[in-house]
Amino acid sequence: MSKQPDTTSVKDLELYTKTRSTLITGTLLPDKRKVDIWYDETGTIREIGPDISHAHKGDADIIIDGSGTLAIPGLYNTHTHAAMTLLRGYADDMHLQQWLSEKIWPLEAHLTGDHVYWGTKLACLEMIRSGTVAMNDMYFFMKDTARAVEEAGIRAVLCHGIITFGDEAKLEQEMKATEDLVRHIRSQNNPLIRPAIGPHAPYTVPPQHLEVCAEYSRNEDIILHTHLAETKQEVDDCQKTNGMSPAALLDKTGCLSSRTVAAHGCWLTEDDCRLLGERGAHIAHNPVSNMKLATGRAMPYHHLSEKKVNVSLGTDGCSSNNNLDMFEEMKTAAICQKFFWNSDTLLPAGEVLSMATSSGARALGYSAGEIKPGLSADICLLSLNHPSMVPLHNPVSNVAYSALGCTVQTVICNGKILMYEGYIPQEQEIITGASSSATDLLDRAARQ
Numbered sequence: 001m002s003k004q005p006d007t008t009s010v011k012d013l014e015l016y017t018k019t020r021s022t023l024i025t026g027t028l029l030p031d032k033r034k035v036d037i038w039y040d041e042t043g044t045i046r047e048i049g050p051d052i053s054h055a056h057k058g059d060a061d062i063i064i065d066g067s068g069t070l071a072i073p074g075l076y077n078t079h080t081h082a083a084m085t086l087l088r089g090y091a092d093d094m095h096l097q098q099w100l101s102e103k104i105w106p107l108e109a110h111l112t113g114d115h116v117y118w119g120t121k122l123a124c125l126e127m128i129r130s131g132t133v134a135m136n137d138m139y140f141f142m143k144d145t146a147r148a149v150e151e152a153g154i155r156a157v158l159c160h161g162i163i164t165f166g167d168e169a170k171l172e173q174e175m176k177a178t179e180d181l182v183r184h185i186r187s188q189n190n191p192l193i194r195p196a197i198g199p200h201a202p203y204t205v206p207p208q209h210l211e212v213c214a215e216y217s218r219n220e221d222i223i224l225h226t227h228l229a230e231t232k233q234e235v236d237d238c239q240k241t242n243g244m245s246p247a248a249l250l251d252k253t254g255c256l257s258s259r260t261v262a263a264h265g266c267w268l269t270e271d272d273c274r275l276l277g278e279r280g281a282h283i284a285h286n287p288v289s290n291m292k293l294a295t296g297r298a299m300p301y302h303h304l305s306e307k308k309v310n311v312s313l314g315t316d317g318c319s320s321n322n323n324l325d326m327f328e329e330m331k332t333a334a335i336c337q338k339f340f341w342n343s344d345t346l347l348p349a350g351e352v353l354s355m356a357t358s359s360g361a362r363a364l365g366y367s368a369g370e371i372k373p374g375l376s377a378d379i380c381l382l383s384l385n386h387p388s389m390v391p392l393h394n395p396v397s398n399v400a401y402s403a404l405g406c407t408v409q410t411v412i413c414n415g416k417i418l419m420y421e422g423y424i425p426q427e428q429e430i431i432t433g434a435s436s437s438a439t440d441l442l443d444r445a446a447r448q
């Protein structure tokens with residue numbers, strides 16, 4: 001029986017409950033082809049083409065009228081600390097090391113699993129609203145993160161951030177938290193959520209502990225998520241202590257492989273880029289966070305692309321961004337590269353869109369990131385009626401340079417509808433819950 005959402009209330013909760021065979025009619029692709037898209041009840045795209053609707057109207061449980069929309073793949077946020085939404089606006093306009101050690105880490109010491117749950121609920125809400133369907137997340141209390149992600153319906157690679165500063169007892173504790181998380185996520189059996197290991201950075205995890213993390217990632221065949229070459233100080237200190245760059249140190253300790261997703265890479269040298277390319281490691285670029293925290297140099301995209309390194313995009317945590325809007329991130333990436341490297345042709349619109357979609361899916365190992373038969377239906381419909389999309393000389397240019405998170409109308413992840421025509425179930429409860437959780441966090445810190 002066909003259910004047509006365009007004649008149904010957007011608040012019909014049945015729409016959002018599970019993946020069903022769906023036909024999207026008359027939507028535009030970025031190459032300006034007007035097509036219908038049909039995906040099955042497993043969330044796999046089966047057919048795309050002009051006028052396939054006659055053939056598949058009977059097969060589809062849901063028909064979405066896509067006229068007046070542009071369909072792009074759902075966006076991949078490949079480096080974030082989702083629950084840091086609760087710290088949005090808590091500490092701004094500071095030096096990075098001072099920001100971390102004087103403001104962020106002391107407040108994070110008061111976090112509970114409940115805060116992380118609500119912070120992640122808020123993050124997922126914000127991401128879905130702005131077209132993001134997947135995240136690579138590093139934080140604390142990750143079982144609570146997993147619960148929030150599962151409820152939201154997005155994809156996530158989750159790791160417990162490991163910081164040891166050389167302390168053996170802390171390593172043991174952090175590895176236990178990691179093993180616990182891996183076991184927990186595997187027992188949940190949700191194909192959208194995967195575990196990873198997260199040595200925070202070469203400056204918070206010494207070489208002998210990085211080796212332990214690398215071995216674990218190899219044995220379990222899971223992603224190793226880390227921060228790399230974010231500041232000049234990190235690179236200088238690493239040279240002094242270890243006689244090599246942070247990238248070379250990651251390699252020496254076995255941390256560089258095709259399972260590696262390293263955030264930032266602002267201070268990578270050309271040799272570092274070659275090494276990353278040889279190892280097949282991925283870099284997650286976070287231009288807004290880098291500019292806000294004044295890392296002093298933009299990630300060398302020209303060297304990375306020349307050495308065939310897969311570069312994806314991320315927002316970083318909400319305390320250094322201060323939102324999770326990947327449209328803002330795409331535009332900032334494209335203009336930051338041009339400005340910093342003084343090259344008006346560097347990182348054009350099409351490349352930045354791939355960075356936020358197919359490169360992200362590749363970094364995280366999901367068979368998605370493009371609207372193509374055989375891949376998962378991760379689809380974001382943008383309103384062509386929004387001022388930011390008018391006129392439509394070049395849809396790709398509009399997506400990269402003028403669209404905003406609020407241009408997004410409908411979001412589908414693995415075939416499941418997460419937002420339909422701007423409506424997300426339980427939005428108000430999430431906003432209320434997260435804001436009282438943020439108040440509670442600050443109260444606890446003040447009481448101490």
Ligand SMILES: N[C@@H](CCSC[C@H]1O[C@@H](n2cnc3c(=O)[nH]cnc32)[C@H](O)[C@@H]1O)C(=O)O
Nearest residue numbers: 081104108138139140161162163200227317
């Ligand atoms: N288990 C660790 C927690 C690490 S979670 C990952 C950490 O990365 C921090 N973080 C967020 N943004 C950045 C950044 O830009 N650079 C470095 N660290 C960051 C974040 O605040 C969080 O403390 C502990 O015992 O402290």
Ligand SMILES: [Zn+2]
Nearest residue numbers: 227263316317
């Ligand atoms: Zn980070």
